[in-house]
Amino acid sequence: MAKIIVVTSGKGGVGKTTSSAAISTGLALRGHKTVVIDFDVGLRNLDLIMGCERRVVYDFVNVINKEANLKQALIKDKRTEGLYVLPASQTRDKDALTHDGVEAVLNELAEDFDYIICDSPAGIEQGAQMALYFAEEAIVVTNPEVSSVRDSDRILGILQSKSRLAEQGKQVKEHLLLTRYNPERVASAEMLSVADVEEILAIPLLGVIPESEAVLKASNQGSPVILDENSEAGQAYSDAVARLVGEDVEHRFLEMQKKGFLKRLLGGK
Amino acid sequence: MADPCFHIKGTSVTSMVLDLYRYQRDEFAETLRQKIETAPLFFTGSPLFLNLASFTGGMDKTQMQSIVSECRSAGFQLYGFRGAEEHVAQMAKDAGLVHLPTPRPRTEQAPEAPASEPTPQPAANSNPTPTKVISKPVRSGQQVYAEGADLILLAPVSEGAEVIADGNIHVYSALRGRALAGVRDNSNARIFCQKLEAELVSIAGHFILNDSFSEAVWKKPAQVFLQDDSIEIAAL
């Protein structure tokens, strides 16, 4: 039985798709058969970041409308064994995803896969609610700034009131993924610190992904940043995946933050 | 019929009541706006009826209609009225409101409690104050209401959340949202919290915003209470 995990945020542009691509790749690299689903109907970004846009023939909506079966729509990743992408439609509108349709697709995928990663659209409305409804776990992607934290808080409220588990009186397991973290801007108080965000959201920290040029480079190349093993962002995503599957890994990035801070103290410019 | 398709039963539904004393359009709209600002989530969609028993002054048809439309556009579900003189009652009915019966005065209720039996008082005491306990964070956009009870929160109340009680509110964590205690006119209600960062605190309808909190209590354990109709905040 697959574990369904939604990657969600409320606020747009915080790194959900980047994180969905990296985490699903990381899970597959560890030998877990994984599918990543693009719930952002109408925008379709995931296939670009995964570098499979030219191989999209059928999409999620085609499967829901029974115009294609899952086998036809799933794209097997060329780089990573055991990884599949279910792309979103570019042409349809948000209402194309129906509750029953999504449930049927997830049930069918659950028979075959270990992990189902749902890349949510931005917002807290219908599209985002559809992406999170069936999830057992949620990775809440947050940038270290007030408006992003506030939106994450709202989406946490929705997770614990409008998801299937919440309706059954159970709890969705929550993970905080802090992305685009820039220690220098934290030190100059332009950004919230890890501790600030943890205190406000009060959920366990899955990882801190530094702001890194490697992310932009990776998405231009259509290769998830986790495959760039030399980059800080790639390493931070690998650590986050290890924690997601239950390993106890120290937060490497927090140490770097201290170093940066010390350097400032010692007068290094 | 073995399996009837419905039953009709008696029930009582909680509703808010707007006691109208006088009407002047701008004043009414402004008062309504201020009231809703204290707790938007709480008031939005709330069922409401108009009590005209203490209304003085004149009222015409357009005024009645504008009361109805103002309440509705403010998000209330205004459905009825009570206590109006005959011609005002007719205008209210014409504006689509339901005429609710006026409750029997309290003196008539007294005989219902058998005087010889001492049970009612002790019965009330044996279950002192009902309490609602919430152990998960109350997030932005969420609202918790402890009806006829105290409210105890064991996790943070986020900015943009509302916690409301007819009794006292205890927050054994950070209070960052809005807290309204004693909302049904209980001026003895208090708010206690471990870390005061609230956007607004209110006791029995009186409220203050955080820009008038003193530095001495901000982010500190504190209690909020009403003294001579004004809100006081003291460190704990």
Ligand SMILES: Nc1ncnc2c1ncn2[C@@H]1O[C@H](COP(=O)(O)OP(=O)(O)OP(=O)(O)O)[C@@H](O)[C@H]1O
């Ligand atoms: N750690 C990072 N460092 C630098 N840039 C980043 C990082 N994470 C994401 N970005 C950039 O931020 C932008 C938004 O990222 P992404 O598309 O993953 O966000 P999203 O939350 O999926 O957005 P949307 O809400 O539109 O779906 C992209 O340009 C991406 O390259």
Ligand SMILES: [Mg+2]
């Ligand atoms: Mg996206």
